Amino acid sequence: xxxxxxxxxxxxxxxxxxxxxxxxxxxxxxxxxxxxxxxxxxxxxxxxxxxxxxxxxxxxxxxxxxxxxxxxxxxxxxxxxxxxxxxxxxxxxxxxxxxxxxxxxxxxxxxxxxxxxxxxxxxxxxxxxxxxxxxxxxxxxxxxxxxxxxxxxxxxxxxxxxxxxxxxxxxxxxxxxxxxxxxxxxxxxxxxxxxxxxxxxxxxxxxxxxxxxxxxxxxxxxxxxxxxxxxxxxxxxxxxxxxxxxxxxxxxxxxxxxxxxxxxxxxxxxxxxxxxxxxxxxxxxxxxxxxxxxxxxxxxxxxxxxxxxxxxxxxxxxxxxxxxxxxxxxxxxxxxxxxxxxxxxxxxxxxxxxxxxxxxxx
Amino acid sequence: xxxxxxxxxxxxxxxxxxxxxxxxxxxxxxxxxxxxxxxxxxxxxxxxxxxxxxxxxxxxxxxxxxxxxxxxxxxxxxxxxxxxxxxxxxxxxxxxxxxxxxxxxxxxxxxxxxxxxxxxxxxxxxxxxxxxxxxxxxxxxxxxxxxxxxxxxxxxxxxxx
Numbered sequence: 393x394x395x396x397x398x399x400x401x402x403x404x405x406x407x408x409x410x411x412x413x414x415x416x417x418x419x420x421x422x423x424x425x426x427x428x429x430x431x432x433x434x435x436x437x438x439x440x441x442x443x444x445x446x447x448x449x450x451x452x453x454x455x456x457x458x459x460x461x462x463x464x465x466x467x468x469x470x471x472x473x474x475x476x477x478x479x480x481x482x483x484x485x486x487x488x489x490x491x492x493x494x495x496x497x498x499x500x501x502x503x504x505x506x507x508x509x510x511x512x513x514x515x516x517x518x519x520x521x522x523x524x525x526x527x528x529x530x531x532x533x534x535x536x537x538x539x540x541x542x543x544x545x546x547x548x549x550x551x552x553x554x555x556x557x558x559x560x561x562x563x564x565x566x567x568x569x570x571x572x573x574x575x576x577x578x579x580x581x582x583x584x585x586x587x588x589x590x591x592x593x594x595x596x597x598x599x600x601x602x603x604x605x606x607x608x609x610x611x612x613x614x615x616x617x618x619x620x621x622x623x624x625x626x627x628x629x630x631x632x633x634x635x636x637x638x639x640x641x642x643x644x645x646x647x648x649x650x651x652x653x654x655x656x657x658x659x660x661x662x663x664x665x666x667x668x669x670x671x672x673x674x675x676x677x678x679x680x681x682x683x684x685x686x687x688x689x690x691x692x693x694x695x696x697x698x699x700x701x702x703x704x705x706x707x708x709x710x711x712x713x714x715x716x717x718x719x720x721x722x723x724x725x726x727x728x729x730x731x732x733x734x735x736x737x738x739x740x741x742x743x744x745x746x747x748x749x750x751x752x753x754x
Numbered sequence: 755x756x757x758x759x760x761x762x763x764x765x766x767x768x769x770x771x772x773x774x775x776x777x778x779x780x781x782x783x784x785x786x787x788x789x790x791x792x793x794x795x796x797x798x799x800x801x802x803x804x805x806x807x808x809x810x811x812x813x814x815x816x817x818x819x820x821x822x823x824x825x826x827x828x829x830x831x832x833x834x835x836x837x838x839x840x841x842x843x844x845x846x847x848x849x850x851x852x853x854x855x856x857x858x859x860x861x862x863x864x865x866x867x868x869x870x871x872x873x874x875x876x877x878x879x880x881x882x883x884x885x886x887x888x889x890x891x892x893x894x895x896x897x898x899x900x901x902x903x904x905x906x907x908x909x910x911x912x913x914x915x
Contacts, residue, residue: 475876515786
């Protein structure tokens with residue numbers, strides 16, 4: 393577009409702003425030369441242009457965002473605060489800080505985050521934490537002690553039968569009716585002939601037993617009954633046994649004949665030759681029924697040891713107390729007792745200490 | 755460890771352990787329980803603990819007990835909060851301490867523990883790692899983050915000393 397007297401103002405403003413290319417600037421200058429009355433107007437527009445002042449900002453440094461304290465320098469400062477630098481590294485860092493005021497300021501800020509080591513906090517009741525020699529803590533594991541006690545008890549129970557040679561059979565205890573001593577009445581069947589004489593021996597309870605049947609046979613033999621009659625005796629014994637078993641106790645008293653005291657046969661005397669063939673139970677029954685034998689002591693519950701020497705009632709696991717003391721079981725008991733005394737400080741007059749508490753034990 | 759060595763540990767380190775736990779839990783009763791628990795455990799294990807390592811053993815046990823306590827209780831509102839700056843003659847210094855303690859309370863439990871173990875007890879990164887169960891790099895990173903957070907809090911316009 394060419395400059396003319398209708399559009400010269402626009403060209404003059406562009407000229408003042410230095411927005412025209414070289415050709416158009418020459419065209420404007422040529423136009424002003426041809427139209428000298430418009431030169432004054434161009435000069436007025438050029439006079440409105442502001443000059444560039446020489447001006448500097450002194451606080452420019454505060455505008456920076458620590459760009460000079462880079463990541464590595466900050467990390468080094470933190471390591472210095474934590475006392476984690478070697479001597480060489482520390483010296484190098486100190487030199488850097490000295491040359492850089494910003495780094496020094498940063499170091500001071502980081503140092504202010506360090507906590508004061510002067511301890512003004514005291515632990516209350518510190519004296520409770522001290523331990524003295526007498527305060528022995530015995531860790532009492534109830535379950536372990538109980539298990540140990542049970543195992544020891546079981547071991548002693550079975551060990552007593554092994555260690556003690558004088559142990560009696562387990563089934564040796566015999567319960568004897570304390571009120572009734574079995575008494576025998578030897579009755580001889582009236583209806584039978586002598587050669588078939590059978591003495592039916594019954595107890596007061598009315599219940600015959602095999603042992604009693606045997607005694608019948610012995611009696612029969614002692615009375616001189618012929619051997620060939622023995623079978624009949626046995627048969628009759630068996631039959632009578634069955635009959636007797638079927639009857640009630642109260643009415644089971646087939647009293648056939650009561651023998652007189654002179655005819656009273658001392659079973660013990662008769663059976664003396666036969667003693668060897670009798671077992672212990674038979675002997676027992678005979679001993680029980682023999683009126684010449686003195687009554688037994690402790691008839692409620694007793695071991696089968698009916699000797700007169702068995703006077704002591706002190707038993708430990710079916711053994712006499714004295715025997716236990718002398719046996720291997722006794723030594724185990726003694727050792728156990730000593731160990732418990734030592735561990736729990738159990739002595740005569742000393743209390744038991746468990747877990748810091750004292751349990752008085754007289 | 756003999757009985758005498760154990761009692762020496764009580765004399766030397768009970769206050770430090772108590773301070774460490776108290777500043778974390780900010781409750782005196784709980785801190786006392788944790789300290790007593792730590793010493794009781796050390797007494798029970800005294801035959802296995804060397805005298806040289808009793809201090810780090812104490813702090814390890816106390817730190818673990820403290821973490822267990824925090825997880826169990828999960829306190830939101832602190833009761834009977836411990837105020838260290840209640841008394842003080844120098845107002846400006848106390849103010850700085852107060853601001854620092856406030857900044858400390860803003861940290862997480864781990865960061866707070868690391869800062870206290872470093873500044874109060876003087877442990878190095880490896881020892882702090884053994885106590886807290888972290889590795890050395892983790893200790894370094896967490897500790898540096900904590901320090902920068904403290905620094906940011908201190909230079910806040912409302913906290914400028």
